[in-house]
Amino acid sequence: MSYSEFIKNQSNKDKDFFFGKDNWKKITNKYYTFKRILSNDEIIIVTNNIKTIKSSLVLLVDNNKAVYLKDWQVRRCYNYNEGIDAYLVKLNRKYFKPYTFSFEFVDFAFEKENTFDDLLQIAKKQQDENLSFKL
Secondary structure, three states: OOHHHHHHHHHHHHHHHHHOOOOEEEOOOOEEEEOOEEEOOEEEEEEOOEEEEOOEEEEEOOOOEEEEOOHHHEEEEEEOOOOEEEEEEEEEHHHOOOEEOOOOOOOOOOOOOOOHHHHHHHHHHHHHHOOOEEO
């Protein structure tokens, strides 16, 4: 096996791990489409509501609430045609536990707290649009 085949296989294994086997599709050399809703309890959303707090990534869900994320739950993504520079976040209802901070985030504003079901609805809308992204 050549080095380039090895890199390609590792890249495909990484995508299978993050998106699920057969849940992603290569559109061009760099762009991919994928399922946003893996099950009723597991989704992938495209968002910019990510912040780093004490070297940990969090998904902001309210003015003073966030869900801590593991490194493997987050991927950087781009769509240059649409001008999107965001993150893909893989969430599971079982581990969706908002943490309340003693301060409010100054650069984000929410009308109400986003629950997992709210994010599921966002994932459904994003699935309907089905934009392709570069990872």
